[in-house]
Amino acid sequence: MAFDIAVKRVYEVPDKADGQRVLVDRIWPRGVSKVDAALALWLKEIAPSDELRKWFGHEPERWAEFQERYRAELDGNEAAVARLRALHGDGKVTLLYGAHDEAHNNAVALAGYLRGKG
Template identity: 70%
Template sequence: MAFDIAVKRVYEPPAASDGQRVLVDRVWPRGMTKEKAALTLWLRDIAPSDALRKWFDHKPERWDEFQARYHEELSGRQEPLSELASLLEHGRVTLLYGAHEERFNNAVALADYLRKQA
């Protein structure tokens, strides 16, 4: 079964096409209100560990290693993964992140992980 997953920066306006909106950052995005975020769920426990997040620092040259380490962390996080999987059973889920970097962030890595598990 293929999941319908999108990835979007939380600061972009919500759209009907987003489906269920899930924030996947450990830290609440600076300057964002709950109303503007229009979240279905905040899954902070699915985010990379603080140590991994700080090591990565959104540096493209660390991307491959970050993904490998994050995917390893994810394999031990069954509860938040199950929550996400149950949302995906009902249609599109948009993974939201706060970082400026659009290509190299934890939401992109998480979407990749979920697609590989499908």
């Protein structure tokens, strides 16, 4: 069964079509209340390590290597990945992130990882 997953900025208005909303950032996004975020889960332990996040710095030229390094971290983070996959049993999952860059962020990389692992 394909992983029905979406990616969305946490600042966007929640929608019923989002399914289970999961914040995948290590740091809580500025200016968003817990009520407004409408989260099923804040899974900060699935976020990239502080070291990797700081190295990446949202520099698009580092994107390919960031994805490789983050995939390696995810391979070693089976408990957090399993917790996220368990939510999928309840239907669609929307990964939420706070970054400005909609194409180069950990939620996009995580969605790719999950889709690739089936």
